[in-house]
Amino acid sequence: MSSKPRLLLAFLLAVLLASLLASIFQTQTNLAALQALGAPMPLDVRVGTTCLDLIGFAPTFALLSALGFLLALPLAAWLARRMPPLRWLIFVLSGAAAIWTALALANAVAPMPTLIAADRSPFGTLGLMACGSVGALLFGLLGRRVRYRVQPTSSESL
Amino acid sequence: MLRSTRALMLCALFVSTPLLALDYRIETFSEGLENPWAVAFLPDGRLLVTERVGRLRIIEADGSVDPEPVAGLPEVFIAAQAGLMEVALDPDYSDNRWLYLTYAHGSQEANNTRLARARLVDDELHDFEVLFTAQPLKAGAAHYGGRIAFLAxxxxxxxxxxxxxxxxxxxxPANHLGKIVRLNRDGSVPQDNPLIGQEGAAPEIYSLGHRNVQGIFFDAEHNRLYSHEHGPRGGDELNLIEAGNNYxxxxxxxxxxxxxxxxxPYTELPGLTAPLLHWTPSVAPSSLTLYRGELFPDWQDDLFAATLAERSVRRIRVRDGMLAGEEILFEELGERIRDVRSGPDGALYLLTDNPQGRLLRVVPSE
Incomplete structure (x- = not known):
C-alpha cells in the first residue's frame, strides 16, 4: 500500500481505537459513581450500558479525538523520524496531549463547565488521555515506513 | 359503531383545533427588557421584572418601563446562566413590603445561588438582607435553579x-446542590424540615435528587407543591414535591x-419518587404556574409550564388532581419563554428570553 492511503487508514484506526477505549472508560467510571450512590450494577446492566455508549457516546469522542489527532499525529510522526530512540514515547505523549487539548477546547466552547462526564476528575481526564495514547501508538505502529532490505540473489552470490 | 365514533372524535379534534387557536390574543405589554427572568405583580397595579444582567425594573400599569432600574441591588455574578433571577413578593407584602430576590453570587471559580430580601420603598431597595447562600460554592455558570414559592x-x-x-x-444530603430547600422568611430553618436531626444532613433540605429546578408552584387550594426541572437530552420532569422525598x-x-x-441505566429505582410526567425530547421548562383567573374558564386549575427549547408554553390539564393531557401553546411566537404567570387581572403573562425581551399579555380574543 502506498504511503498516503496507509497513513489515512492508520489515522482512522487510531481514532477508532481511542474512541472505543474512551467510551468503555467513560461508561465504567460513570457506573462506578452510580454504584457508589447505591445503584445496583449487575453484569447485564453493565454490558448493556457499555454497548449503548459505544453507539451513543463513541462517535462524539471520535470527533474530538480526530480533531486532536489531526494536529498531533503528523507532528509525532515527524519528530519520531528525527528521534528514533524516542519514537514510542513521542506517540504516547502526543496521543495524550491531543486528547487533553481537544477536551480543553470543547470545555471552552461548550456552555457547560465540562462536556464529558469522565473529564470532571483528574483521574478521568488521565484515563481519557491514556486512551488517546493507545490510539496514537497504533498510528505509530501502522504508519511506520517498512524498509525492504535488498537480498543478494543466489547467482550474484556465486 | 366504534369506527363512526372514532370518526366523530377525529372531526371534533380537527374542528376544535383552529377554534382553540383563535381563543386568545397575545399583546405586547412591555418591551426592551434585556433577558428578563421573572415578573411579579405589585398591589398598586405595577409590575416588577428582573433582567438576568442584574437589573430590577418597574413596569407601570400601562406597560411602560421605568427607565431607571430599581436602586439598591447587590452585586450579581453574571455569566452564561448566572445572573439575577427570581423576584417574589412576601405573602404579607401589603403590610411589610418585603420582596425576595434570587441571584448568582460569587465568581467564575466559586459561586452558587443566593436568596435575599429587601423592602421596596420609593422605588428603591432598603433593609437588604442576605437570607441564604447555597453551599458549597462551585465553579462554572450553570444550573442555579432559583425559583421561589410560598407554602401554606x-x-x-x-x-x-x-x-x-x-x-x-x-x-x-450534606449540601445544597440539586436540592429544594425550605426556609422561614427571615432565612432561619423551620424546625419541622424533613432532614432536621439527621446527622450530617443540611437542615434546609426539603427534597433532593434534582438537576436544575426552574419551576415551582404551590397550589394552596389542593395543598400540592408542583415543580419541574431540566433534564439533560430528554428527561425534563414535572414532579409533585413532598417533604423528604428523593427525586x-x-x-x-x-x-x-x-x-x-x-x-x-435506570429510569426508576426503589426509594426514588418518579415524575408525574417527563418530556423527552427536552422542552427545557423554565417556569411553572397554575391558572386561576376569570378570563379563561377552560384553563382553570391547569398548570402552565414555559419552555425555552420548545419555545412554547405547555398547558397541562389537571382534573381531580390527576394530569389529563397537554396542549402546546404560543409556538407561533417562536421565542424562548422564560416566565409564565397568572396575572391578577385574569390574563396570562409571559416573558420572552432574549436581549430584546418582551412582557406579553395573553387575553381572550374577544
Missing amino acids: DKTLVLTLGDGFDWREEAQN GWPLATFGIDYTGARIS
Missing part, C-alpha cells in the same frame, strides 16, 4: 441546581448526556 404556612421553598458538573452531589437525579432519569453517553 408562609415558609418559602427555593429551588436549586446541581451546578452541572456535580450531578452525583444531588444525592448527597432520583442522577440515579434514575429518562435523559441522556449531551455527548450521547448514558447518565444512568
Whole structure:
C-alpha cells in the first residue's frame, strides 16, 4: 500500500481505537459513581450500558479525538523520524496531549463547565488521555515506513 | 359503531383545533427588557421584572418601563446562566413590603445561588438582607435553579441546581446542590424540615435528587407543591414535591448526556419518587404556574409550564388532581419563554428570553 492511503487508514484506526477505549472508560467510571450512590450494577446492566455508549457516546469522542489527532499525529510522526530512540514515547505523549487539548477546547466552547462526564476528575481526564495514547501508538505502529532490505540473489552470490 | 365514533372524535379534534387557536390574543405589554427572568405583580397595579444582567425594573400599569432600574441591588455574578433571577413578593407584602430576590453570587471559580430580601420603598431597595447562600460554592455558570414559592404556612421553598458538573452531589444530603430547600422568611430553618436531626444532613433540605429546578408552584387550594426541572437530552420532569422525598437525579432519569453517553441505566429505582410526567425530547421548562383567573374558564386549575427549547408554553390539564393531557401553546411566537404567570387581572403573562425581551399579555380574543 502506498504511503498516503496507509497513513489515512492508520489515522482512522487510531481514532477508532481511542474512541472505543474512551467510551468503555467513560461508561465504567460513570457506573462506578452510580454504584457508589447505591445503584445496583449487575453484569447485564453493565454490558448493556457499555454497548449503548459505544453507539451513543463513541462517535462524539471520535470527533474530538480526530480533531486532536489531526494536529498531533503528523507532528509525532515527524519528530519520531528525527528521534528514533524516542519514537514510542513521542506517540504516547502526543496521543495524550491531543486528547487533553481537544477536551480543553470543547470545555471552552461548550456552555457547560465540562462536556464529558469522565473529564470532571483528574483521574478521568488521565484515563481519557491514556486512551488517546493507545490510539496514537497504533498510528505509530501502522504508519511506520517498512524498509525492504535488498537480498543478494543466489547467482550474484556465486 | 366504534369506527363512526372514532370518526366523530377525529372531526371534533380537527374542528376544535383552529377554534382553540383563535381563543386568545397575545399583546405586547412591555418591551426592551434585556433577558428578563421573572415578573411579579405589585398591589398598586405595577409590575416588577428582573433582567438576568442584574437589573430590577418597574413596569407601570400601562406597560411602560421605568427607565431607571430599581436602586439598591447587590452585586450579581453574571455569566452564561448566572445572573439575577427570581423576584417574589412576601405573602404579607401589603403590610411589610418585603420582596425576595434570587441571584448568582460569587465568581467564575466559586459561586452558587443566593436568596435575599429587601423592602421596596420609593422605588428603591432598603433593609437588604442576605437570607441564604447555597453551599458549597462551585465553579462554572450553570444550573442555579432559583425559583421561589410560598407554602401554606408562609415558609418559602427555593429551588436549586446541581451546578452541572456535580450531578452525583444531588444525592448527597450534606449540601445544597440539586436540592429544594425550605426556609422561614427571615432565612432561619423551620424546625419541622424533613432532614432536621439527621446527622450530617443540611437542615434546609426539603427534597433532593434534582438537576436544575426552574419551576415551582404551590397550589394552596389542593395543598400540592408542583415543580419541574431540566433534564439533560430528554428527561425534563414535572414532579409533585413532598417533604423528604428523593427525586432520583442522577440515579434514575429518562435523559441522556449531551455527548450521547448514558447518565444512568435506570429510569426508576426503589426509594426514588418518579415524575408525574417527563418530556423527552427536552422542552427545557423554565417556569411553572397554575391558572386561576376569570378570563379563561377552560384553563382553570391547569398548570402552565414555559419552555425555552420548545419555545412554547405547555398547558397541562389537571382534573381531580390527576394530569389529563397537554396542549402546546404560543409556538407561533417562536421565542424562548422564560416566565409564565397568572396575572391578577385574569390574563396570562409571559416573558420572552432574549436581549430584546418582551412582557406579553395573553387575553381572550374577544
